[in-house]
Amino acid sequence: MDSHTLLLLPLLIPFVVAVATLALRTRPGLQKALNLIGMTGILAASIALLVRIGNEGIQATGLGGWPAPFGIMMVADHLSVIMLIVSALIGVAVAIYAIPNVDAQRVGFGFYPFMNLLMVGINGAFLTGDLFNLYVWFEVMLISSFVLIVLGNTEEQLAGGIKYVVINLVSSLFFLAGVGMIYGLTGTLNMAELAMALPQVEQEGLVTVVAMLFLVSFGIKAALFPLFFWLPASYHTPPAAVSAFFAGLLTKVGVYALIRVFTLLFTQDVGFTHGLLLWAAGLTMVSGVLAAAIQTDFRKILSFHIISQIGYMIMGLALFTPLALIGAVFYIVHHIIVKANLFLVSGAANQLQGTFSLKKLKGLYAAHPLMAVLFVIPAFSLAGFPPLSGFWAKLILAKAGIEAGAYWIVAVAMAVGLFTMYSMSKVWVNAFLPGTDEDVDAGRTPTAVRVMYLPIGALAAATIFISVFAGPVYEMAEQSADELMNSSAYIEAVTGHEESVADSATRVDLDGRAGGVHAQ
Amino acid sequence: MRNSLILRTAARLLVPLILLFSVFLMLRGHNESGGGFIGGLVAGTAFALYAMAYGTAASRRALRTTPQALLAAGLATALLSAVIPLVQGGAMLQGLWAKPLGVKVGTPILFDVGVYLIVIGITLMIVYELDESGVQFFPQEPHPASLPAEAEEAA
Numbered sequence: 001m002d003s004h005t006l007l008l009l010p011l012l013i014p015f016v017v018a019v020a021t022l023a024l025r026t027r028p029g030l031q032k033a034l035n036l037i038g039m040t041g042i043l044a045a046s047i048a049l050l051v052r053i054g055n056e057g058i059q060a061t062g063l064g065g066w067p068a069p070f071g072i073m074m075v076a077d078h079l080s081v082i083m084l085i086v087s088a089l090i091g092v093a094v095a096i097y098a099i100p101n102v103d104a105q106r107v108g109f110g111f112y113p114f115m116n117l118l119m120v121g122i123n124g125a126f127l128t129g130d131l132f133n134l135y136v137w138f139e140v141m142l143i144s145s146f147v148l149i150v151l152g153n154t155e156e157q158l159a160g161g162i163k164y165v166v167i168n169l170v171s172s173l174f175f176l177a178g179v180g181m182i183y184g185l186t187g188t189l190n191m192a193e194l195a196m197a198l199p200q201v202e203q204e205g206l207v208t209v210v211a212m213l214f215l216v217s218f219g220i221k222a223a224l225f226p227l228f229f230w231l232p233a234s235y236h237t238p239p240a241a242v243s244a245f246f247a248g249l250l251t252k253v254g255v256y257a258l259i260r261v262f263t264l265l266f267t268q269d270v271g272f273t274h275g276l277l278l279w280a281a282g283l284t285m286v287s288g289v290l291a292a293a294i295q296t297d298f299r300k301i302l303s304f305h306i307i308s309q310i311g312y313m314i315m316g317l318a319l320f321t322p323l324a325l326i327g328a329v330f331y332i333v334h335h336i337i338v339k340a341n342l343f344l345v346s347g348a349a350n351q352l353q354g355t356f357s358l359k360k361l362k363g364l365y366a367a368h369p370l371m372a373v374l375f376v377i378p379a380f381s382l383a384g385f386p387p388l389s390g391f392w393a394k395l396i397l398a399k400a401g402i403e404a405g406a407y408w409i410v411a412v413a414m415a416v417g418l419f420t421m422y423s424m425s426k427v428w429v430n431a432f433l434p435g436t437d438e439d440v441d442a443g444r445t446p447t448a449v450r451v452m453y454l455p456i457g458a459l460a461a462a463t464i465f466i467s468v469f470a471g472p473v474y475e476m477a478e479q480s481a482d483e484l485m486n487s488s489a490y491i492e493a494v495t496g497h498e499e500s501v502a503d504s505a506t507r508v509d510l511d512g513r514a515g516g517v518h519a520q
Numbered sequence: 521m522r523n524s525l526i527l528r529t530a531a532r533l534l535v536p537l538i539l540l541f542s543v544f545l546m547l548r549g550h551n552e553s554g555g556g557f558i559g560g561l562v563a564g565t566a567f568a569l570y571a572m573a574y575g576t577a578a579s580r581r582a583l584r585t586t587p588q589a590l591l592a593a594g595l596a597t598a599l600l601s602a603v604i605p606l607v608q609g610g611a612m613l614q615g616l617w618a619k620p621l622g623v624k625v626g627t628p629i630l631f632d633v634g635v636y637l638i639v640i641g642i643t644l645m646i647v648y649e650l651d652e653s654g655v656q657f658f659p660q661e662p663h664p665a666s667l668p669a670e671a672e673e674a675a
Binding site: 004005008012015016018019022023025061062063064065066 | 588589591592593595596599603605606610611612613614615
């Protein structure tokens with residue numbers, strides 16, 4: 001298969017499935033099967049893409065047959081493909097989990113088409129090499145997630161949905177303003193060309209303004225301090241399958257966008273931009289974990305922990321050394337799997353005892369020891385217990401922080417790890433250890449929950465896999481960090497020819513204005 | 521407003537004209553202002569007008585399919601225009617052209633047809649839903665004279 005088709009398969013497959021499930025909206029059984037096949041297909045295509053870029057380097061292709069500066073480019077480097085694979089893995093897990101978890105009414109209202117359209121948006125955001133196109137994928141993603149978050153029409157969902165919609169629209173507005181300004185400054189929106197053109201722009205202040213607009217916009221999407229309030233207000237409302245998918249992936253698209261623009265585009269004033277990011281990372285970690293400590297709802301605790309974990313990823317980006325970026329990428333892989341899995345466990349607990357409240361959940365360990373084991377693996381990993389994946393992720397980041405001399409952020413990260421342990425033990429003590437007053441119902445596990453154990457177990461196995469085989473994952477993260485730190489390979493893959501900064505500087509002189517990339 | 525004779529008579533004359541105009545707008549969009557989106561909106565208003573005159577139930581019957589099916593068909597058509605060049609060995613969404621009977625047709629028009637169908641589907645889904653589950657602004661009870669098609673068939 002040629003690279004062009006392979007690169008577009010992660011977009012085409014979910015789109016085809018979305019159309020097919022929409023056409024088959026009276027056949028829920030077929031929809032479920034198609035969704036599962038589609039998600040597995042995306043996983044297979046993403047792995048094939050990883051093999052391809054491992055052999056042939058970064059792949060780039062233009063849509064509609066237009067060459068680089070004019071057409072929309074799709075680019076797959078290691079970071080993109082790692083994100084694709086992990087998100088497809090969550091897609092498969094949620095596809096199985098949703099079969100018993102999502103009720104017939106929600107399926108009737110189009111749960112599966114929108115799930116697949118959301119996947120189109122997420123994969124598009126990971127693959128695009130064009131800023132405006134990134135905006136479009138964000139919109140595709142947001143529209144589908146708006147629908148998914150209110151699907152089912154409960155009062156709680158609508159209240160959460162309104163907050164989610166409004167703040168995300170504000171975020172899009174910031175993004176669009178930034179895109180407009182950057183186009184005005186350079187005359188291009190192709191990211192590779194921007195990477196060449198931005199250092200030539202004379203109004204450095206304006207570039208920093210654009211960087212801040214993007215920071216606010218992606219910061220809202222990634223739930224960065226102080227822009228995270230929408231997340232815990234909305235993520236605990238939809239069915240567990242939906243919140244697991246959101247928790248695992250949506251904020252991470254924001255983190256991905258931050259990593260992309262703050263390694264490829266805005267590296268002119270690292271002291272200011274990345275210094276700010278480091279502060280935001282520290283405050284995000286602390287505020288998320290402290291807020292989680294006072295919560296008593298299973299999913300709200302997990303939601304606040306998403307926020308504190310986002311802080312770790314941004315810490316890796318903000319330190320801006322090769323090792324720190326490796327840590328950030330490793331952390332994203334670890335976090336997506338673990339966090340989605342914990343949400344899936346909370347849904348299974350809800351299925352068994354009819355509540356997400358830690359005050360009402362009790363005795364899960366006595367009645368369902370398998371579930372207790374499946375909870376402990378991701379929970380310990382989240383808290384950073386050796387030898388689980390979270391420990392390696394935190395270790396890399398701590399080492400990078402010490403090497404960079406940012407001791408305070410390392411101290412903060414370690415303290416936040418302890419508090420994470422506190423929250424996880426709170427869940428354990430309240431929900432899993434037996435209640436005191438009444439006997440626990442130790443009857444037969446319902447079939448629905450047995451089906452749910454399948455994806456939960458698979459994701460727990462994935463966590464153990466990246467814990468035991470941390471080496472290969474580290475190597476992949478290392479490759480993506482190399483590509484991020486040294487963007488010339490990315491630029492070369494997109495523009496199709498090697499271009500040094502000196503070349504574009506000459507062209508600026510000829511053109512008589514900054515960023516005259518199109519003057520050729 | 522409800523069951524207005526003037527509106528019903530005018531609607532019967534206007535609906536086919538508006539539909540014809542919407543197709544014209546869509547085709548015109550190839551080289552001039554117009555296109556699938558605006559064509560779809562205009563076609564959507566034709567059925568919305570019919571709903572105002574005869575009620576949403578009659579308008580749904582006149583559509584002969586569901587808005588959801590139109591949506592799926594539209595997305596599939598647009599997808600087809602993106603994939604055909606891929607199968608032919610080109611890039612996705614690349615324009616491919618052929619000249620059967622001296623008329624130049626290509627995959628971009630297929631994309632426009634897809635957009636046209638999607639927009640009709642979305643518009644009508646919103647119009648019908650709003651009326652049926654909320655405002656109920658359009659005529660609710662089918663008036664004896666409000667079913668022209670059936671009346672003619674009976675006669």
